[in-house]
Amino acid sequence: MGGSDRVGSLDGIVIADFGRVLAAPYATMVLADLGAEVIKIEHPRGDETRAWGPPYAHGQATYFLSVNRNKVSRTIDLATPEGLAEARELALGADVVVENFRPGTMRKFGLDHESLRAVHKGLVYCSVTGFGAGGGAALPGYDLLVQAVGGLMSVTGTTEPTKVGVALVDVLTGLHAAVGILAALRHRDRTGEGQLVEVDLLSVLLSSMVNQSAGYTLAGVVPGLMGNRHPSIAPYEVFPTADRPMVLAVGNDRQFERLWAALDLDPDPRFATNSDRVAHVDALADLLSDRLRTRPAAEWFALLTPLGVPCGPVNDLAGAVELARSLGLGPTVDVDGLTLVANPIRLSETPATYRLPPPELE
Missing domain, CATH: 3.30.1540.10 (formyl-coa transferase, domain 3)
Incomplete structure (x- = not known):
């Protein structure tokens, strides 16, 4: 499906993506699948996840490949005047800027929201942080850390707090960032004015714990480890059978x-x-x-x-993918020889497209 010429919902939207690792790159990949042009701005060393392996496929870390399709890479060293000028030109020529540096980093380079909006009134600027830009600005925004301090591990596991088996908070934060960007673009369509979109991992986790969070805020209930059980429904858990759970x-x-x-x-x-x-x-x-x-x-x-x-x-990943295939859900797509997980959003008129494989580092 690489090289599709179908027009997506976000065709014509240009995103300058300063994001790294997972939350911000996931957000921009979702938007890229829907038609946006995403320019991934990387340090000459490359995104950290390029080195996060094994496993590898086609000589690249599958971690990086999982969240960077439909993007082009531009290596820029922000520590040089030439690099900084190039980055500023890209940001001012974009509809959207996305970044997930520690608060204050982009201001140091003159690439913060206020500096860019002073010149580009229609710019939508999305900042992804771990704990916000206030009292938590200095805290490192790692998914495992947020799962711990944000309460998710306190309800996961049987005999000791346990993390979820994937960086779920990062993914949820990326999705919330994408929703915020789309809302800001809709506002710009009406008014011509851009705005600042801020999402942080801790706030996203508290919101995403839904009934558990509400049980505390509304009824004062502090849940503990539940293993595979549900606090309010039974039977709702894992059971043994003659061969597998x-x-x-x-x-x-x-x-x-x-x-x-x-x-x-x-x-x-x-x-x-x-x-x-x-x-x-x-x-x-x-x-x-x-x-x-x-x-x-x-x-x-x-x-x-x-x-x-x-x-x-209880399937493993191989079983899960085969189940989706058997149900006709089309869980994977081929992008220039790479088998990647498909975008799960199905649009009848402007479906997701897969135009470019994850970019190699220039």
């Missing part, structure tokens, strides 16, 4: 009644309602585990799914 994600009483009947278990008043099941979750898990161990996961999936009981085996 599977999940049950039973969200209402009707689904539970069908599950209970399919497992041929005796009626039990302890499990009559969802609130009852949450109150007796250990006893419920023991009964379900004993029964589910009697058959393989695939058999339970084939039996329960037609009944409308949400369930499924």
